[in-house]
Amino acid sequence: MEKALPAIPAKRYFTIGEVSDLCGVKPHVLRYWEQEFTQLRPMKRRGNRRYYQHHEVLMIRRIRDLLYDQGFTISGARNKLQEIVQGERDKRRNGEVMLEGVEVIEAFDSQLPDDFEDSTPGPEDSAVSEKLLLVRRELFEIRDLLSSGH
Known part of the structure; x- marks a missing residue:
């Protein structure tokens, strides 16, 4: 049985090391996913350090689920994530309330x-x-x- 991921703390920015621990993914994998998934764009500060926001941590968990748990390829996960994002946009456009969390x-x-x-x-x-x-x-x-x- 797979260990559950830890709760995401209530803070604004997370370092790549924190995101790695929160999502169960190595930092080099996170950097690779940034190249593959255009929706994943952490802020970069001094020395090119990455700072992820809460919604990006949730997205990484979603990507991880698609790839590791549901067996999608990178291309398939990219397409599925695009469908999900488009579906959420359509719901907002139609006035449906999105209940994040x-x-x-x-x-x-x-x-x-x-x-x-x-x-x-x-x-x-x-x-x-x-x-x-x-x-x-x-x-x-x-x-x-x-x-x-x-």
């Missing part, structure tokens, strides 16, 4: 045990667990409201 929440939710809401946390993490549970419920309520058109 919902797939992350749903993926996290699918990893929770079935009895998560009924489980009793230990005394050291009960306050944190309760807050996370409340945030989770609220996010799903917001998602449901937005998707129902209210």
Whole structure:
């Protein structure tokens, strides 16, 4: 069974080393993918150092999934990524609400045990667990409201 990728921290810029760790891909592979996928354009600063933004980390994870998990070739992944990007543009053009991050929440939710809401946390993490549970419920309520058109 493959190890799950770590959560992406809430920060604006990530170095190539951080992105490598977050996405399970070596830095030289990330540099190669920049040549192959035109959507992947990290900012370059002093000494040509790369700084990736949150959306680029998500894109790299999507590319990684297409190549490593779904078995696409580079060319096939490039085409599939273009389809996905075009589909998102079409949805925006048609006024549909894009909920970035919902797939992350749903993926996290699918990893929770079935009895998560009924489980009793230990005394050291009960306050944190309760807050996370409340945030989770609220996010799903917001998602449901937005998707129902209210």
